[in-house]
Structures are given as C-alpha cells and as structure tokens.
Amino acid sequence: MRRLLLRSLVQSCRRGALPCLPLHLSGGFGRNPPAETLRHAYSTGGGNTSISLGRYPIPNKKDLPYDIVELMEEVEVKTGFLPNVFKVLSHRPAEFRAFFAYYNAIMNKESGNLSKADKELIIVATSIVNKCPYCVVAHSAFHRIYSKKPTLADQVIVNWKIAELTDRELAMLEFALAVCRADNITEEHFQKLEAHGFNREDAWDIGAIAAFFAMSNRIAHFADMRPNPEFYAMGRVPRDKEKTES
Numbered sequence: 697m698r699r700l701l702l703r704s705l706v707q708s709c710r711r712g713a714l715p716c717l718p719l720h721l722s723g724g725f726g727r728n729p730p731a732e733t734l735r736h737a738y739s740t741g742g743g744n745t746s747i748s749l750g751r752y753p754i755p756n757k758k759d760l761p762y763d764i765v766e767l768m769e770e771v772e773v774k775t776g777f778l779p780n781v782f783k784v785l786s787h788r789p790a791e792f793r794a795f796f797a798y799y800n801a802i803m804n805k806e807s808g809n810l811s812k813a814d815k816e817l818i819i820v821a822t823s824i825v826n827k828c829p830y831c832v833v834a835h836s837a838f839h840r841i842y843s844k845k846p847t848l849a850d851q852v853i854v855n856w857k858i859a860e861l862t863d864r865e866l867a868m869l870e871f872a873l874a875v876c877r878a879d880n881i882t883e884e885h886f887q888k889l890e891a892h893g894f895n896r897e898d899a900w901d902i903g904a905i906a907a908f909f910a911m912s913n914r915i916a917h918f919a920d921m922r923p924n925p926e927f928y929a930m931g932r933v934p935r936d937k938e939k940t941e942s
Contacts, residue, residue, distance in 0.1 A: 749780060749783060749784070749921070749922065750780070750784050750919045750920045750921045750922065751918075751919055751920045752784065752787045752919055753787065754783050754784075754786060754787070755786055755787060760786055760789065761789050763793075764786060764789055764792055764793075767782075768782050768783075768786070776926070777924055777926045778924075779834065779924055779927075780830065780921055780922065780923070780924055781830070781834075781912075781916075781921065784915075784916075784919050784921050785915075795912075798908060799908070802815075802901065802904050802905055802908060803815055803905070805901075807897075808897060808898055808901050809893060809894060809895070809898045810868075810898060810901050810902070811842070812838075812842040813839055813842040813843035813845075814865070814868060815901075815905055816835045816836075816838045816839035816842055816843075816849075817839055817843075817848075817849070817852065817865065817868075817869065818868065818869065818872045818902060818905045818906060818909075819831055819835040819905065819909050820832055820835050820836050820839055820849050820852055820853065821852055821856050821869045821872060821873060821876075822872055822873060822875075822876040822905075822906045822909055822910065822913075823835065823909060823913050824852075824853055824856075825873060825876050825877065826876065826909075826910060826913035826914065826917075827913075827917070828912075828913035828914075828916050828917060829916075829922065829923060830916045830921045830922060830923050831909060831912060831913055831916060832853060833923035833927050833928060834923055834924075834927045835849075836849035836850070836853065836927075837927040837928070837930035837931055838930075838931075839931075840930065840931025840932060841930060841931040846931060846932050846933075848860060848861075852869075856869055856873075863892060864892040864893065864894075867888050867889055867891070867892040867894070868889070868892070868894065868902060870885075870888065871885050871888070871889055871899065871902050871903070872902050872903070872905070872906040873906070875902070875903045875906040875907060876906045876907075876910055885899075886899055889902075
C-alpha cells in the first residue's frame, strides 16, 4: 500500500510545474511547539510563513512510527514538498494508516471506467459543496496534471453546471453531488450514469469517492488544514514550456 501511494503522489507532482527540491527535513518539534514553528515542521524550506498549518500539533518525527516517517520523507524528497494532509494526520498514526489505505483502494484501483482526472474532478466538485479549501486547491492541482486542462477545475469551482464539461462528466458530477448532499438516491440516478457508459461498479466508485472525501473535507474543516502554497501553481504551465521560459 505504501509503495502504491508513494508512486501515485510522486507521479502527480512530477507531472506538474513543480521543481524537485533537495530533502531538508526538520529534526521535529515537541508535542506542544510554539505556533510559529508548527507552520513549517517537516517543510523543505521557504514558503509563506503567514499561513497556519492547523489546530493540532505535528508530532516530533522521532515519536512517530517508522513506516509513517519513511513515507513522509520519501514523498517530500521526491516531490519537493510534503502535502499538509500528511502532517496533520500524523497526529493520529492509526487513523493516518486507515485513511491512506482507503484512499489507495479507491483512488489507485486499476479497474473501472473512471480515469484519474475523473476522480480528481469528483473531489473538486464535492469539496466545494463541503467548503473545504484544502481539498479544492490540492485536487484542482491534481486534476490539472492528469487532464492537461489548466482551466477546467477553475470553471467547476465557480459553477460546474456551465463549465466546459462533457455530457459524461456532467452525469458523473451530478451523481457525485447527489451522494455528497445525501440526496435520496433513486434508480433514475443509476440510469443516467448508464446512459453515459458508467456501470453499477462505476457508480459505486463515484459514490465512494464522494463519501470518502466528505469525511476528509470535515477533518480538514475542524483541524483548520490549509493548502500548501505549492499546490496553487501545479499543472498551470507545462513543464517543457516552463523550462524553455526559464
């Protein structure tokens, strides 16, 4: 599970407009560090220090289980930064493992008719309803990378009903948002999906992603988890073009 998750995250960040920075991990802080130091525990350096990480302390690295530390270090060294969700969830190691195990099961499964871009679009659309800045910003970045469409997620954020979506994507988001809002799911919902090539197992995948990230959105909400600054630029400029311009 750890290797699959790492590979997915690394591939996502490598496809974006993000440089790979050298590993520079902090030695960790105590259980009750000053607020100003909480902002950049495990950071690769630099960044916007005015943005708070959240309401809960990040454990000292030496106090975390080895498998969690290893994953965090590998993600950071290979992508250039460590997404804040890893830092925040490290406060509860057992829940950290359970969270990423289910994330891996639904986001990295190889069967079904949902592409990686489809899955990220579901997360963006439902996270807007749940008012989750972290998931909207982070998964908009992943959608830009997988879809190679730098503006579509932004359109969905403003109004998904008038975004430049295909009929298939509209049907997918309509079902996902019905699950997100806990609407009464009827046979008509499934029929609309089937009309656009989604089978019952695909409907489960769409619903599971919407449901899982409803939980994730709410954890981010009460923990006051904020997006890493790096997410805002990812996938907006193709890396080849970025290298040419630099």
